[in-house]
Amino acid sequence: MATVLRALSACLVFVSTGAASAQAQGADARGREIYVSVIDRQGAPVTGLTTADFTVKEDGTVREVLDVKPATEPLTIAVLIDDSAAATDATSYLRDGLAAFLERMRGHAEIALITTGERPTVLTQYTTDTQVLTDKAKRLFARPNAGAYLLEALVDASRGLAKREAKRPVILAITFETGPEYSNQHYQNVLRDLQT
Numbered sequence: 001m002a003t004v005l006r007a008l009s010a011c012l013v014f015v016s017t018g019a020a021s022a023q024a025q026g027a028d029a030r031g032r033e034i035y036v037s038v039i040d041r042q043g044a045p046v047t048g049l050t051t052a053d054f055t056v057k058e059d060g061t062v063r064e065v066l067d068v069k070p071a072t073e074p075l076t077i078a079v080l081i082d083d084s085a086a087a088t089d090a091t092s093y094l095r096d097g098l099a100a101f102l103e104r105m106r107g108h109a110e111i112a113l114i115t116t117g118e119r120p121t122v123l124t125q126y127t128t129d130t131q132v133l134t135d136k137a138k139r140l141f142a143r144p145n146a147g148a149y150l151l152e153a154l155v156d157a158s159r160g161l162a163k164r165e166a167k168r169p170v171i172l173a174i175t176f177e178t179g180p181e182y183s184n185q186h187y188q189n190v191l192r193d194l195q196t
Contacts, residue, residue, distance in 0.1 A: 035071055035168070075109035076126060076166035078157035079174070080150065081140065084117035086176040088142040094174065098137040106130045109170075112160075113137065116175070117146040120153035126164070150175055151183035151190050158193035 034056070038046040051065040079098070087094060098113075105111060113123040113136050123136045150173060161169040171194075 031066065071168065073167040074128075075105075075168045075170050076161060076164060077105070077109050077111045077170045077172055078161060079111060079113050079172045080120075080153045080157060081113060081115050081123075082117060082148050082150065082173075082175040083115040083140055083143055084146045084148040084176070085142055085144055086148065086180075087117070088144075090176065091140060091142050095137055095140055098140070098174075099134050102130050102133045102137065112157075114153055114157060115140070116148050116150050116153040116173075117143040119149055120156045147180045147182040148175060149183045150181055151185040151187070154190050155185055155193045158190075 036054075038049060040046055047070075049068055051068050054065050054068060056063045056065055079101075081094065081098070102111065107128070110126040110128055111124075111133055112126045113133060115121045115123060124133055127133065154171065154173070157171050161171070
């Protein structure tokens with residue numbers, strides 16, 4: 001199956017006590033989930049793994065792995081697409097790449113398409129309808145004289161995924177480093193929203 005699906009193929013449940021400062025204050029232990037991929041040399045997923053096959057460290061401390069299970073919940077993916085002026089020369093490649101990605105994700109995820117040029121703009125709400133998503137992707141074009149607002153889009157997408165209570169949220173950002181970033185968000189605010 002797709003590399004993206006392999007990359008999120010197993011879910012580990014482990015005990016966490018939070019950040020080091022929280023540990024010093026005697027924070028309660030909490031269960032956490034992380035997604036991992038395990039593939040063999042040919043790139044095929046490895047199955048039948050147990051808790052003994054994994055080690056999880058948090059701030060240098062080994063945590064107890066409570067459970068290992070296949071990740072079966074569908075993904076909820078916010079695809080952030082840079083359609084600023086920086087994307088002008090890459091628009092056709094962007095459309096083709098998105099169409100291929102959407103086809104490979106068919107039936108495995110709810111996906112929203114959000115552009116980041118001028119301001120974050122939702123092209124499609126979360127849907128599993130690959131045809132609707134592909135039709136929107138085919139109509140992408142670069143906005144002349146527009147700058148990117150990636151940080152604003154990251155905050156919006158994070159908050160939207162939190163409201164949806166997505167079980168396996170993913171933010172995929174497609175951006176071009178040649179263009180300026182015009183967001184008013186401070187990176188610490190973005191990180192805070194991504195972590196919640």
